[in-house]
Amino acid sequence: MIAVVDYGRGNLFSLSHALSHIGVDHIVSDAPDDIHKAEAIVLPGVGAFGDAMDALEARQLVAPLRDAVARGVPLLGICLGMQILASASEEFGARGGLGVVPGSVRALPESSGENGMRIPNVGWRKLSVRREDLLTQGLSSGVMAYFVHSYGFFSEGDTIIATSHVNGLAVPAIVRRRQVVGCQFHPEKSGPVGLAILRNFFTEAGGVISISPVAYGVGAR
Amino acid sequence: MVATASRPIPVSDNAPPPVRIISRIDIKGPNVIKGIHLEGLKVVGKPAEMARQYYEQGADEIIYMDVVASLFRRNNILSVVEQAAGEIFVPMTVGGGIRSVDNIVAALRSGADKVAINTAAIQRPEFLSEAARAFGRQCIVLSVEAIRRGPESWEALTDNGREQTGVDVVQWIAEAETRGIGEVLITSVDMEGTEKGFDVELVKAVRSNVSVPVIACGGAGEGAHIRSLLKATNCDAVCCASLFHYNRVPIPALKKELAAGGWEVRL
Numbered sequence: 001m002i003a004v005v006d007y008g009r010g011n012l013f014s015l016s017h018a019l020s021h022i023g024v025d026h027i028v029s030d031a032p033d034d035i036h037k038a039e040a041i042v043l044p045g046v047g048a049f050g051d052a053m054d055a056l057e058a059r060q061l062v063a064p065l066r067d068a069v070a071r072g073v074p075l076l077g078i079c080l081g082m083q084i085l086a087s088a089s090e091e092f093g094a095r096g097g098l099g100v101v102p103g104s105v106r107a108l109p110e111s112s113g114e115n116g117m118r119i120p121n122v123g124w125r126k127l128s129v130r131r132e133d134l135l136t137q138g139l140s141s142g143v144m145a146y147f148v149h150s151y152g153f154f155s156e157g158d159t160i161i162a163t164s165h166v167n168g169l170a171v172p173a174i175v176r177r178r179q180v181v182g183c184q185f186h187p188e189k190s191g192p193v194g195l196a197i198l199r200n201f202f203t204e205a206g207g208v209i210s211i212s213p214v215a216y217g218v219g220a221r
Numbered sequence: 222m223v224a225t226a227s228r229p230i231p232v233s234d235n236a237p238p239p240v241r242i243i244s245r246i247d248i249k250g251p252n253v254i255k256g257i258h259l260e261g262l263k264v265v266g267k268p269a270e271m272a273r274q275y276y277e278q279g280a281d282e283i284i285y286m287d288v289v290a291s292l293f294r295r296n297n298i299l300s301v302v303e304q305a306a307g308e309i310f311v312p313m314t315v316g317g318g319i320r321s322v323d324n325i326v327a328a329l330r331s332g333a334d335k336v337a338i339n340t341a342a343i344q345r346p347e348f349l350s351e352a353a354r355a356f357g358r359q360c361i362v363l364s365v366e367a368i369r370r371g372p373e374s375w376e377a378l379t380d381n382g383r384e385q386t387g388v389d390v391v392q393w394i395a396e397a398e399t400r401g402i403g404e405v406l407i408t409s410v411d412m413e414g415t416e417k418g419f420d421v422e423l424v425k426a427v428r429s430n431v432s433v434p435v436i437a438c439g440g441a442g443e444g445a446h447i448r449s450l451l452k453a454t455n456c457d458a459v460c461c462a463s464l465f466h467y468n469r470v471p472i473p474a475l476k477k478e479l480a481a482g483g484w485e486v487r488l
Contacts, residue, residue, distance in 0.1 A: 011329045011360075017306045047357045115237040118434050118457060120359055120403060123241050124281055124487045144239065144487040146281075146312060148359045148403075189312050189334060191276075191487075 002026040002202070003038035005065070007055040009080065010046035018188035022199045035064035040205040041073060045080030049089040049105055049151070052080050053097065062098065069100045074179045074205035076198075082175065082182030083153045091151055101177045103155030109167045116167050120150045125164040125185070127173050133161045134204045135174060135181055135197055143193045145173065145185035153184065179205075239485040240451060241458035242472060243282040243436060244275040244465050248298050248317075249289055255466055257414030259366070259382030262288065265466045268301040275465060276309040278472040281487055283309065284337065284406070284460060286364075287317030288381045299331040306332025316364050316406075317381070320348075322355050329356070337364040337406055340379040343386055343393070346400055353401025362436075363402040365390055367423055368410040375423055382410045390423070391430050398431050405431060406460065409439035416442025416463055419450045428454055436460050444470050444478040451484060 004019070006012055006028045019026050019042075026042070027034060035041065043065070045052050056062050069075055077085045086097040089105035097105070108119050124144040129136050147164065152171040159177050163170040164184070174197075175182045181201060187194035246253050246268055253271050254262040265271075272283055283305070287298040302315055315328045316337025328336050342349050342363060352361050366382050367375040367390045375390040394405055407427045409420035417440055424437045434457035441447055441464045450456065464470055470478070476486040 011334060013330055013332050014306060014310075014334060017332060018310055021307065021310070046359065115455070117238045118432060120433070121238075122359065122404060122434050123457065124239050126239070126485075186312075189310060191279075191311055195310060 001034070001038055002040045002042070002205075003034050004028045004042045004044065005035065005061065005081075006030045007045075007052070007059055007061060009052050009055050010044045012044060014186075015042065015044050015078070015188045018195060018198060022195055022202070024198075024202050030059050030061070032060050032064045035061060035068060038068065038073060040202065041065070041068055041075045043075060043077045043081035043084070045078065045084065046148075047080055049080065049083055049091040049097070050095045052084050053095060056084070065098055066100065069098075069180055072179055074201070075100075075181070076201050077180070077182035078188070079149065079184065079186055082184055083151060085175070085180060085182050086153050086155070089151070100180050101153075101155050101159055101175055101182065102157055103153060103159065103175075105151050105153050108150055108152050108171065109169050111167050120148060121166050122148050124190075125166075125173075127162045127164055127185075128170065129162045130160055131158075133174070133176060135176065135200050136162060137200050138196060139193060145183075145187070145190040145193055145197075147173075147185045149184060153182065237455065237485070238457070239487060240479060241281040241436075242279075242476060242486065243284055243458055243460040244272075244280040244472070245284045245286065245438060245460045245462040246271060246275075247286045247288050247462060248301060249287075253466070254288065255414065255462055258410055259288075259413055269304050271466070272301075272305045273308055275472060276311060279476060279487065280311060280465075280472055282312045282314065282458070284314045284316065285333075286337070286381075287315075290318030290340070290380070299327060302328070302333050303331040314362055314406075316362070322351060325352055325356060325360070329360075335360050335362050335403070337362040339364040339366060340384075342397060343377060343379050343388060346396060349397055349400040349402060357403075358401040359403040361402045362404045362406050363394065363397045364406045364408070365394060365427075366408050366410050367420070369420065369423070373422070373426065375426075378410060382413075391426050394427055395430055398433060402433060404434045404436060404457075406436045406438055408460075412440030413438070414463060415440055416469065418442065418446040421450055421453045424450060424454045424456050428456055434458065442469060444475055447475065448479065448482050451479075
């Protein structure tokens, strides 16, 4: 069973549609029991770090999520769901995260000058793939994905798979620690590239029930 | 190269961000319509087919606008969005008749990622604060319909260009930004549907007075209009209707033209 964690932070409908489109059978749930039983987990999220941690705590989902990671259950964090994988955040005062990928969340640099990127960083940005990974298999470096964020998760160690540039800084776009991966962008909103990344995750997790008959050219746009 | 430290990796590449090309679909009942100056609406197609076509051609985002704000009538815009959500995997914004937090919930439930708000925000600016608090400001696009009233002055209209407000566009957007918006969609009513080019001064005035991304809309009839807009304003996104509806410049051709001109686009 594949679980999309619904903790009241973010729009799960787009994500659910995208998963169905690539043939991934899933449930959307906020029940700790479902997280305990899940064979793969998607952790979405939009908004503020502290608020998201509060929401997870209120639903008693923090321990089940950490346990799942400890058991080796594949987990995909998206956008804020990626950031809360971190050990800590500096957003609105220091705050601990799930701590399953080392590193911390910090504000993106403001733009300097006319050419700069405005914050929140909204739009399609290029991915620079920095190391080979199952998640980016079949994608050429330089493909674009859709981002909406004001903070970045600066993960530590050999965790950075791909980055994107924000005002002169390479900000992690895809991170991985063992079977835990995170995307700063929204794969469910990143066209054929995003669908390919989702499919790669579930192929690795063994969760693709059927492959959608709709063809999509990876890296075509 | 593998990054091993938590230190940010500085990069030399500081090119301007890619330009977003947005397809705008104005909807009335079951049809896509298009007018000039937001008037004289003509049926140009069916929403589902057109949206799918634009997605397949590489539109970076789709904006659906209900021109009669009939959010909860039969054949409403949300059923259009709901259908699109199963086959279109780029951001979708819905506007026209969004008046309450419940309306936003309904829009997001149907598959929209953002909502565009105009009339309800001008009538009650606190609505923007409430919406941003409930959904995050990235979800809230301030839609502004601007009509020129002087050399450097524009008035905001509401109800799809039907009502005057006496509100100054630049001042209004600055106030809205303090309440919490993620982006501004600025439509020039003077240029809208004319295919004669953008109101470049309007976009420039708006963009230099806010710090959130600005989407320029109204007037594109050829690629050169978009190139001169981008050159003059550095705006973050361009939103077109007629250009794509009448196949003046299809999306792939437009992106190729912009790429050749040195802009970064998603190909």
